[in-house]
Amino acid sequence: MTLLGAYLPARDQAVWSGGLVRLLGELGFSTAAARMALTRLVGRDLLSRVRDGRRIHYRVTPRCAALLREGDERIFALGRTPRRAEDWTVLWHALPDERRTERGRLARRLRFLGFGNVQDATWIAAHDREREVAALLGELDIAAYAGLLVGRPAGSLDFAGLARRAWDFDDLAARYRGFVETFGPYADTAARRIDERDAFLLRTQLAHVFRAFPFLDPELPADVMTPPEHRGTAVALFHRLFAGLRAPAQRHFDAAVA
Numbered sequence: 172m173t174l175l176g177a178y179l180p181a182r183d184q185a186v187w188s189g190g191l192v193r194l195l196g197e198l199g200f201s202t203a204a205a206r207m208a209l210t211r212l213v214g215r216d217l218l219s220r221v222r223d224g225r226r227i228h229y230r231v232t233p234r235c236a237a238l239l240r241e242g243d244e245r246i247f248a249l250g251r252t253p254r255r256a257e258d259w260t261v262l263w264h265a266l267p268d269e270r271r272t273e274r275g276r277l278a279r280r281l282r283f284l285g286f287g288n289v290q291d292a293t294w295i296a297a298h299d300r301e302r303e304v305a306a307l308l309g310e311l312d313i314a315a316y317a318g319l320l321v322g323r324p325a326g327s328l329d330f331a332g333l334a335r336r337a338w339d340f341d342d343l344a345a346r347y348r349g350f351v352e353t354f355g356p357y358a359d360t361a362a363r364r365i366d367e368r369d370a371f372l373l374r375t376q377l378a379h380v381f382r383a384f385p386f387l388d389p390e391l392p393a394d395v396m397t398p399p400e401h402r403g404t405a406v407a408l409f410h411r412l413f414a415g416l417r418a419p420a421q422r423h424f425d426a427a428v429a
Contacts, residue, residue, distance in 0.1 A: 183230065185221050187428045245385040250403060258298060258321050259322065262320075264292050273312070277311060279386075330395075331395045340399065351405050367423040370419035370423065
């Protein structure tokens with residue numbers, strides 16, 4: 172998914188399967204593992220196969236395009252959340268055992284939207300997330316099993332303490348610090364000439380690591396939780412390198428999948 176999000180700005184573009192396998196090989200995948208990964212994406216309705224003579228191409232599906240748009244919005248907005256939250260969103264559900272697949276997908280997508288799990292089947296997030304959650308429940312066809320509330324927490328109880336227990340902020344701070352330590356030495360790389368393959372490898376690794384932060388960082392308002400140390404540095408570093416390496420990395424990708 173990192174490759175698709177970072178190098179397919181035209182979501183209807185068809186790309187050669189052999190080129191994708193080669194690029195995944197450069198990233199450390201064996202040929203068999205690369206082909207299996209692409210097959211799994213087809214099975215999850217994220218890629219569709221298109222035959223062009225003897226060649227097989229892949230194209231992102233409408234479902235995949237929607238997920239990539241959602242991902243872009245969350246990733247590129249990280250670090251820009253308002254400092255206060257007038258409203259909070261609470262979701263609870265009672266999904267039956269036969270909907271365990273949907274339960275897993277719901278949990279993953281909720282974390283991506285900034286939700287934390289306060290107890291079994293109960294999730295909270297800062298700000299009004301009704302639109303995003305309603306769309307998600309409809310997409311998974313589980314709205315009948317869920318409840319959604321948007322409102323203001325009571326000031327008479329320690330809501331901030333409850334909210335902080337829903338996320339692992341020590342781990343989050345360590346991950347931001349690790350990101351800066353890993354990619355900080357490359358901060359000036361974008362200003363120099365760099366081999367196209369090296370630019371592709373660095374930019375792809377950068378995107379792959381950074382895209383985990385929306386799952387981990389709920390961006391709680393400052394009156395609830397002090398922003399994680401190194402977040403601002405990590406966000407600025409990501410934007411600088413991701414944009415600065417775009418041209419040479421894109422040329423390498425395009426040459427492989429043409």
